[in-house]
Amino acid sequence: MLNTLLPVTGPVMVCVLIGFLWIKFNWPYDTDMITRLVMCIGAPCLIVSALTQSDISHSILQEMFWVTLSVIASSLLAAALLIRLAGQPLRTFLGPLVFPNAGNMGLPVCLFAFGERGLVLALAVFMVLSLLHFTLGIALVSGRSVLRELVSNPIIYSIAVAIFMLYTDYRLPLWAQNTVNLLGDMTIPLMLLTLGVSLATLKIQNLGKSLYFALTRLGIGVAAGWGMAELFNLQGVARGVLILQSAMPVAVFNYLFALRYEREPQVVAGMVMISTLLSFVTIPVLILYVI
Known part of the structure; x- marks a missing residue:
């Protein structure tokens, strides 16, 4: 069992721990700069690099897009029902219950569990979720349209480039492909380090509510993913x-959005931390099932 789990979870835990200890030693870490670097350069380059060099068929990638949309739709319905039953505000908790940490944790876990093929399919899921x-x-969470956020998101342009290259068989010049590969390779380590840094800086308030919704997030995720796979x-x-x-656990961006729009950020921070810690137990169990 350890021979199966350690190669997958070991690198993830070590990188997260390094980020966590980095902050505990009071060493500087510019989270905003690193996050922008990853989302504006690293992740788009990783998408173009992985998708355009993969031998996975277009039909499989298309299927992953549609299945991911189905997971989100079913998660939205389940989350809305459970939030209403708990008597809590939808705008505060719907996002954290629906959107998992498919980047910081999901990409490396799928890479180490299934290799490059797993990374490509995980990126397909990540693109839709992002x-x-x-x-x-x-x-x-804000209660208003955010078309500008979509237009200014570099990931959408990387998806357009990758789709164009996939369907036209266009290939970048070698120097450009090597550059994209190099920049894309920084993404996963920086995501994991930043996750560790985030866990070190988050503070939990209202433990009971945070624990309830953290468990709810993990339960909805497993049920939706399993159900749509079937x-x-x-x-x-x-x-x-x-x-x-x-x-995957609650995405860290849910906390940033809650902080920005004043939607009980301390409770959402607790959801992020608790669900992430619990996922170090739940993810290995799922890995034993899916590998």
């Missing part, structure tokens, strides 16, 4: 990637 999180997610009859790596990505 676009929805920075549009629908912000709209949910409904769409996904097999092999695609099935494993969908379940793992869907089961």
Whole structure:
């Protein structure tokens, strides 16, 4: 069992721990700059690099897009119902319950669990989630349209470039491809370090509410991912990637949005921290199932 789990979870935990200890030693870490670097340069380059050099068929990638949308739709319905039953505000908790940490945690876990093929499929899920999180997610928490956020999101342009290259068989010049590969390679380590830094700086208030919604997030994720994998009859790596990505903890960006729009940020911070810590137990269990 350890021979299966350690190669997947070990690198993730070590990188997160380094980021956590970095802050505990009071060493400087510009989280805003690193986050912008990853979202504006690293992640777009990783998307173009991985998708355009993969031998995965267009039909499989398209299927992952549609399945991910189905996971989000079913998660929205389940989350809205559970939030209403708990008597809590939808705008505060709908986003954190629906949008998982498919980037910082999901990408490396799928890479180490399934190799480059797993990374490509995980990126397909990540792209859909990112676009929805920075549009629908912000709209949910802010209560207004955020078309500008969509237009200014570099990830959407990297998706357009990758799709163009996939369907036209266009290839970048070698120097450009090597540059994109190099910049894309920084993404996953920086994501994990930043996750550790975020965990070190978050503070929990109202432990009971945070714990309830953290458990709810993990439960909704597993149920939605598993259910859609069965409904769409996904097999092999695609099935494993969908379940793992869907089961990730609350994304750190949910806390940043809650802070920006004053939607109980301390409770959302607790959800991020608790669900992430719990995922170090739940994710290995799921890995044993899906590998």
